[in-house]
Amino acid sequence: MENRQYSVQNQGSVVNRGSATAAIGADAKKVLRNTYTLLAMTLLFSAATAGVSMAMGLSHMVGLMCSIGALLLIWFVLPRTANSSAGIGVVFGFTGLLGLSLGPILSYYLAMSNGGQIVMQALGGTAVVFFGLSGYVLTTKKDFSFMRGMLVAGLMVVIVAMLGTFVAAMFGVDVTVFSLALSAAIVFLMSGFILYDTSRIVNGGETNYILATTGLYLNIYNLFVSLLHLIGAFSSE
Numbered sequence: 344m345e346n347r348q349y350s351v352q353n354q355g356s357v358v359n360r361g362s363a364t365a366a367i368g369a370d371a372k373k374v375l376r377n378t379y380t381l382l383a384m385t386l387l388f389s390a391a392t393a394g395v396s397m398a399m400g401l402s403h404m405v406g407l408m409c410s411i412g413a414l415l416l417i418w419f420v421l422p423r424t425a426n427s428s429a430g431i432g433v434v435f436g437f438t439g440l441l442g443l444s445l446g447p448i449l450s451y452y453l454a455m456s457n458g459g460q461i462v463m464q465a466l467g468g469t470a471v472v473f474f475g476l477s478g479y480v481l482t483t484k485k486d487f488s489f490m491r492g493m494l495v496a497g498l499m500v501v502i503v504a505m506l507g508t509f510v511a512a513m514f515g516v517d518v519t520v521f522s523l524a525l526s527a528a529i530v531f532l533m534s535g536f537i538l539y540d541t542s543r544i545v546n547g548g549e550t551n552y553i554l555a556t557t558g559l560y561l562n563i564y565n566l567f568v569s570l571l572h573l574i575g576a577f578s579s580e
Contacts, residue, residue, distance in 0.1 A: 396446020
């Protein structure tokens with residue numbers, strides 16, 4: 344899981360709180376437009392870097408190092424550049440690194456006899472969840488800010504559980520079942536974050552499209568990886 348500290352920044356006043364019928368304000372529309380444009384570009388760039396990673400045959404260790412590099416950009420560089428054009432370059436940098444880290448994972452599943460089907464199902468499931476939940480918020484204009492506490496608490500539990508799983512695996516403990524349960528929890532958690540993050544943009548709580556893009560990208564990335572794990576585990580392989 345990647346760091347979610349950005350999701351509690353810039354908690355501005357919420358416009359039309361609790362209204363399901365009010366129109367989206369002009370400023371919110373602009374943030375939405377810029378966010379989805381940058382999100383689409385970074386997703387394509389991330390897919391391209393994942394392809395490069397697969398073609399180069401990067402190892403899981405190199406992928407882990409790329410993930411750590413992406414985390415460092417989010418923690419230490421993005422907060423200082425989010426309000427400038429340099430922030431766009433940082434977003435492309437960290438999404439590119441995460442794309443590289445995704446290469447070894449995709450190579451692992453594509454090596455299976457039904458690997459292409461597994462990856463396509465994960466992609467399709469991610470698209471259905473993201474567009475479905477985002478479309479619901481954009482249509483109803485509902486305010487999901489009340490979910491913030493639950494989501495942050497859930498994130499902390501997931502992070503602790505991931506660390507525990509990693510330590511247990513190091514000592515030879517079979518954590519397969521627990522790992523699958525953790526992936527399922529991440530799917531639900533990222534779905535909640537999609538509702539929350541989209542709602543903040545629609546209702547004026549997030550006015551920085553660079554931070555908004557970062558949040559939604561991480562939601563999609565973690566959702567896809569978790570679905571990939573679940574579908575792969577329950578496949579014929």
